[in-house]
Amino acid sequence: MVFRTTQSVLVFVLWSVTMAKDCGQKTQVVVSPIVSKKGEYVTLTCVTNCTLTNATYIWYRNGQRLDEPTSRQLSVISYYTSSFSCSVKDHEDLQSPTMCVLGRQCFNVTYTRQSICALKGSVVDLPCKYQYPNNKKLSWSNWYIQEKHDEAPTNLGSLPEYSGRVKYLGDNVSNCTLRITDLRETDSAEYKFRFKTRNTEWGYSFPGTTLTVTDLQVKVTPGKRKTKTLTCSTSCPLTDNSNLTYVWYKNGQHLTHQKTVTSYLILDPDSTEDRGRYSCGVKGLTNVLSPELSLGEQSVTTGTVVGITLVVVILILLLSGFIWFRKKASKSTSVGQDKAVIVQSVHPDSNSNTYATLNMRNLSTDDTLASVHPDSNSNTYATLNMRNLSPDYETLASVRNSQNDEDRQKISDYENCGEPPRNLD
Structure with missing residues (x-):
């Protein structure tokens, strides 16, 4: 669209080429500010060559999304120092670059890299540039982290887990670069820069820099013939890997030969020399190592060992x-x-001294002794083994001793009976 007047015709066109999600062709998002005269309204038009039906457009001013309008065109006053951008609903990835009305210096933030992949434990810089009119004075500036798109960003300075690990490398003019040290996998998120002058504040509706922190993994792939290729890999391509020197370990020992400085090793699993447990790391990051991977027929995984x-x-x-x-x-x-108690029943002759024998040696507490009442005219007795006599039969000993005393008495009664004198005269 071109608006002509007798005074001036100004046309500003800014192109952003990308690939739409639902379009099979390259899409161009165009923002065209047209001014007729200073102080008058400027018409901004959001243009895309992607075929859309009943599209809803989204407009941004100074990085903050505007709720209204949702039409293809937006009219603003030409002396605005704000920057503007647009996108199509459900196609926010087609967002156009920001532009200033009449080409003046205005508010803007530019992220040099929209996505960064860095290694756990390393240091990463999030490059950033910003600008604001010369007649404005900076009030404050901060970096924010946005873990979820439907949540408001959080000031990094308020998070204790980032204490001592973040450093602002920027200034109060144009540089807003942020450095994060000792990266952790939980640092993976989207980071945005915000600043404010006296009357104007840069919003956070614009996409910032998405950081992905990855660890190391050893992957094995078939090679030529019977060889295997071990690759020290990451979950995303490292953004800055030009100066990386890899370190390989076998069975916990550092491999020092020339071929171990690359990200891969070519080994023969059938070779006794190549069999073992391999892990990889990066030079300078001693605390970052991949899990071990076993190579060779004789290698046994941890799960197998546990199962066996x-x-x-x-x-x-x-x-x-x-x-x-x-x-x-x-x-x-x-x-x-x-414990079986064997009792032998004997029926002796009345004139014999035969007894019934009871084995008391293996007598248990469950065994009982029956009271025996012999015939008064019989000389039959029950004899007991006195060696293993239990306390219940202690009276037997006294009876036995009493009997011995009586026998001694009988003997003493006849001690005076000797040979009769030969001569009685």
Whole structure:
């Protein structure tokens, strides 16, 4: 669109070429400010060659999204020092670059890199430039982190996990670069720069710099013949990998030969010399190592070791239980036989001194002794083994001693009976 007057015709066109999500062709987003006279309104037109039906347009001023209007054109006063940009709803990736009305110096923030991939434990710089009119004075500036698109960004200075790890390398004029040290995987997020002058504040609706922090992984791929290629890889292509020197380890020992400074190794898994556990790192980052990867037929993974160990333990427990039950069953049978009380019933002759014998040696607490009442005319007795006599039969000893005393008394009664004198005269 061109608006002509007798005084002047100004046309500013800024191109942004990208690929639309729902379009099979290259798309150009064009912002055209047209002015007829200083102080009058300027018409801004958002143009795209992507075929869209009933499209809804989004306008931004100084990095902040405007709720209204949603039409293709926007009219602003020509002396505005604000910057403007536009995009199509559901196609925000087609957002146009910012531009100043009448080409004047205005508010703007430019991120040199919209996405950065960096290694865990390393240092990364988020390059950034900003501008504002010369007649304005900077009030404050801060970096923010936005982890989710539907949430407001958070000031990095208020987060304790970033304390001592962030440094502002910029100035109060145009440089707004931020440095983050000792990168962690939790640092992966979108970072945005904001600043404010007396009356104007730069918003955070614009995309900032998306940082992805990755660790190292060793991946194996088939090579020529029987060889295997080990590659020290990351989850995203490192943004600055020109000066990286890789370090390889085998079984925890640093490999120092010439071929180990690259990001890959070519090995023969059938070779005894090449078999082992491999990990990789980057020179200068001693605390950043990949997990080990085993190479070779004899290598056993951790999961396999755990599985075998578990099976062995279960077999040992089952075998131990079987042996224990066998021993218990055998012992029970033996004890039952030993505890059996054998009583031999004897019917002696009335004139003989035959007794019934009771084995008291293996007598248990469950065994009982029956009281025996022999015939008064019989000399049959029950004899007991006195060696294993229990306390319940202590009275037997006294009876036995009493009997011995009586025998001694009988003997003493006849001690005076000797040979009769030969001569009684």
